Amino acid sequence: MRVDGRPTRTIWLEPDHESVGIIDQTRLPHAFATCRLASLADAANAISTMQVRGAPLIGATAAFGMWLAMRDDPSDEGVARARSRLLATRPTAVNLRWALDRVAAALARCPEPARADAALACAGQIVEEDVTINRCIGEAALPLISRIAERRDSGPVNVLTHCNAGWLATVDWGTATAPIYMAHDAGIAVHVWVDETRPRNQGAGLTAWELANHGVPHTVIVDSAAGHYMSRGEVDLVLTGVDRATATGDICNKIGTYQKALAAKDTGVPFYAALPSPTIDWTIRDAMTEIPIEERGAEEVTRLTGRLDDGTVATISITPPGTRAANPAFDVTPARLLAGLVTERGIAQASEQGLLALFPERQDTGDQEGAT
């Protein structure tokens, strides 16, 4: 997508082929800053501090992290150490494990001196595939928006989204946002309700920034307003991302997704989750017990960071000193609440049969890892 008119991705190999460039998402929306990852430690740190975030981008960064690690230690122990260090950065999005498994499988076929190049080639493939996958997701979900627009006499199609499943969460396009950008570019009037997405405000800070950059009309709302707008008929469609889906079609996504799905079900608003196939964990069937939910620091709930009127960025406390706060970062939305799963191969019914109809090669592979 474009930043100030310039085509920009979230991650790239620097021209000197010595390091990896990223957008530092902890600085957005107040500053657009990039930084370089030059070591395994840099890559692991970028994921755990959420300079990069979003399931697909976490996976791509980890793949590059394997390359950076292989330059220093391409031994079998080096591969295992790098893999486990990167795997420990964030627990919920399965794209991380998927990418690491894919790079590790490529490295297992290589003599040590060739491993850095092999890891870089694999990271490059993951990056390019992610762009293609997201474009296909956009094309698959575009008719959901255009059909509503065709039925409509006037006014935009109102799409509600949660968190940031936009291009900042992927390499390019985004998953939930890809059809929105495509609709907008095709001249369809779209308006996006952007959940602010407490506590880290990925909606207010990142999705709003993306949509503004692309000129897509949008309105930020507090998380608790979504049901209100749905009940008044002011939401036509809910589109979110996914951090991990089970083989049975349940999804785990940013905390608050479940509540949107409940409200959507009650009000008859179709709720679609968009996900690239590397987000499907074919090894699990029970999202409630088998997906680790990341528990993040209490200060994300008790404190808020924002820009003051004088332009400086500051963090303030919003609770009495010493207040206890819980901060689960993700929740599970059962398949029964979903109208469908948008994948790069089309829209699947949110069920095991639905997923297998699109990914027949996954039949009877439930005991294998979800890679490649």
Ligand code: MRU
């Ligand atoms: O904690 P984050 O910001 O990494 O969470 C991101 C999300 O929950 C996204 O919806 C998900 O990763 C899908 S991104 C295409």
